[in-house]
Amino acid sequence: MEQSEIVKLNKIKAKSAWLKKGAARSSAISCGLGIGIGVGISLFIFTETIRGFGIYLAGLCTFHMWEYIWVTMYHPDKLSSKSFLLNHSPQFNMALLISFIEYWIEWYFFPSLKTVPLWWLGAIFMIFGQVVRSIAMDTAGSNFTHLVQEEKRDDHVLVTNGVYQFMRHPSYFGWFIWSVSTQVILMNPISVIGFGWASWNFFSQRIENEEDYLIQFFGKSYKDYKKSVWSGIPGVQ
Numbered sequence: 001m002e003q004s005e006i007v008k009l010n011k012i013k014a015k016s017a018w019l020k021k022g023a024a025r026s027s028a029i030s031c032g033l034g035i036g037i038g039v040g041i042s043l044f045i046f047t048e049t050i051r052g053f054g055i056y057l058a059g060l061c062t063f064h065m066w067e068y069i070w071v072t073m074y075h076p077d078k079l080s081s082k083s084f085l086l087n088h089s090p091q092f093n094m095a096l097l098i099s100f101i102e103y104w105i106e107w108y109f110f111p112s113l114k115t116v117p118l119w120w121l122g123a124i125f126m127i128f129g130q131v132v133r134s135i136a137m138d139t140a141g142s143n144f145t146h147l148v149q150e151e152k153r154d155d156h157v158l159v160t161n162g163v164y165q166f167m168r169h170p171s172y173f174g175w176f177i178w179s180v181s182t183q184v185i186l187m188n189p190i191s192v193i194g195f196g197w198a199s200w201n202f203f204s205q206r207i208e209n210e211e212d213y214l215i216q217f218f219g220k221s222y223k224d225y226k227k228s229v230w231s232g233i234p235g236v237q
Contacts, residue, residue: 018109021080029084030068036061049111052077052119053103053170056185059126063178066134067146074142085146095198099183106188114187120183125177144171148210152217160225167232168211168225172203176233203233 018025028229043054064084071083087093107114137144139162142155149156163170174221179199212220231237 020082024078026068026084028087029081030065033061033084033115037065044070049114050107052108052114052122052185052187055119055123055126059123059130059178059182059185063130066130070134071146075145077088082120083146091198091202095191097196098194099186100187102188102191103186111158111172116187118184119187121184122181125181126185129174129176129178131174131235132163133171133178136170136174139163148213150213156217158214158218158221158225160229165229167230169203169207172207173232176200176203177232200233200235204236207231207233207236 015020025206040054040058040061043057045054047054064086067085068079068083071079103114118226140159143157143159165172176199180192180196183195211222211226215226218225
């Protein structure tokens with residue numbers, strides 16, 4: 001093989017490392033999230049008026065980092081940069097952008113709003129939501145996936161132990177609590193309402209769609225489980 005061909009192949013390999021499943025791309029995102037966690041902690045420790053934003057930033061980066069780590073543990077064959085859930089949906093990204101804009105506008109015009117001690121309550125519930133989601137994902141193991149499964153895998157079983165004894169979708173419950181709490185931390189009154197509505201609307205539709213498949217997969221077992229255990233999302237049967 002000529003040297004020019006070798007150079008060309010090396011360039012192709014180098015570019016592929018930055019594609020969706022490339023190691024370089026995932027490493028760069030991990031590095032960015034790690035920096036975000038560090039910046040968030042620093043803002044919390046060394047600032048006064050934006051301490052809440054620091055906790056929020058650290059929590060946000062931790063959330064996305066854990067989603068990727070979980071995929072490496074239980075679905076390494078599906079691992080890609082999408083496993084961070086950074087680009088969850090256009091609606092999710094728009095909601096994040098709006099919350100940022102609301103925070104900084106209110107911080108500039110009403111700085112005292114961002115120092116109201118209530119943000120501590122938001123931090124506690126954000127951590128609680130993260131812990132519940134993490135426990136739920138770990139309990140379900142490979143039975144949990146980021147995408148709704150339309151076909152039953154051979155190793156897919158119905159998980160009803162652990163936190164699943166108390167709610168059918170504890171990971172959704174955790175994410176719901178987490179998402180709303182992030183806006184309480186930021187003291188974003190508009191986004192608290194907006195995130196609450198958007199999260200409820202998203203999970204209510206997803207649960208209905210997902211459970212249609214779960215009933216197909218597990219039949220009467222899932223129907224009985226559904227009758228006796230709460231969904232995990234307020235107002236969703």
